[in-house]
Amino acid sequence: MVYDHKIYLIGATGNIGRPLVRKLLSNPKVSLTLFARSPAKVQEIYGNQPAGKLQIVQGDHENLKPFEDSIAGHTRLFLLIQANSFKNSERIVRSFAEKAYASGIQQVVLISGICTNMSWRSNVIAEAGYNWENAVNSIPNRRAFVTLRPAYFMSNQLGTDALSIKSSNKIIDTRGLESPKAWISPNDIGELAAIILQEPIEKHEDAVYDMVGDPKTPKEHAEILSRVLGREIVYEKVTDEQCYDMMTKQAGMPHALAYTMLYLSKELEYDHVSPGLSVLLGRQPETLEQWIEKNKNSFL
Structure with a gap:
């Protein structure tokens, strides 16, 4: 069979990649x-497909x-770098994008992060996002370049939150009880990327889209978990020192990343859904409660 469009995907096997690929495969x-x-x-994830x-x-x-x-013969590139560290990640992004544009790619869609909105070098995640975006944006004679800047992935709950819920019926953070956390479903990230990769290139051109889907306070988060799981889940606010020790000593997180997560818990706050996100998706973004309901077995 002859297909009208060939799309190249890098980093499309995880929580963002799966909804992205499935939506594209349906076309x-x-x-x-x-x-x-x-x-x-x-092959295991996506099974057998037509020739x-x-x-x-x-x-x-x-x-x-x-x-x-x-890469030759493709028209668009999706780029999600899953680096073990931020070292050399800028070079990797630049290399992929340069070679893609040189081959004739007309559009690159990059997954960055909402921390890139923060002041330059304010933290390592913001710096990485800035460097990734600049690596592509500064390529001479490049073509269309769309950036998605998602906030906290709802799938992050499958790590330490799931462990503390299973063992102690609680979630733990340094955030104030009424301090909102900017959640976004990875399903929405993948679906929006798929939409952009199929819509006319000139529609999005060099757009940058923030993605906050459902900001919730720790109090609201615990209430949602209690409702969905059918048992009381409480929120425990800990000190920066306690949280840092949990991230570094228990989870093995490097200092720079653990320190940044502490910083973001105080400095990265959004109390509203990204304006226009429902327009881009063609529906309301997935709520935290909807996502937890779909994944409730991971918390039981």
Whole structure:
């Protein structure tokens, strides 16, 4: 079968990638190429597809030759860097984007982060996002470049929140009881990326879209969990020192990232949904309660 559009995806096997790929696969006019470390994992996630619908290219961030050999003929690139650290990540983003544009790619869609809105070098996550975006934006004679800046992923709850809920029926943070946390569903991130990758390139051009889907205070978060799980879940506010020790000593988080998470708990606050997000999605963004309901087995 001949497809009208070929889209190349990097970083599309996780919580954002799955809804993105499934939405794109539902379009009979689109074929996909996935760049992944493990073709077997991609095959397991997405199963068998019609001939030519889904191609898998094995590769990683350190060896771009498989990418260079397979990018020709595609019109758009989705780029999500899943780096173990921020070191060299700017170079990786730049290399992928440069080679993509040189091959004829007309649009790059990059997943950055809402911290990029903060002052330059205010924290390592903000700096990384700024560097990624600038790495693409500064490419000479580049074509369209769309950036998504999501806030806190709802899927982050599957880490420490799930553990403390299962063991102690509580969630833990340094945030004040009435201090909102800016949640966004990874389903919404993936779906918005898929929408942009299928709509006319000139519609979005060089747009930057913030993504806050459902800000909730710790009090509201605990109430939602209690309601969905059918048992009382409470919020425990801890000190910065206690939280830092949990992140570094128990979770093995490096200092720079743990310190940044403490910083963001006080400095990154949004009390409203991103204006226009429902226009972009064509529906209301997924709520925290809806997401928890879909994933409640992970907290039981």
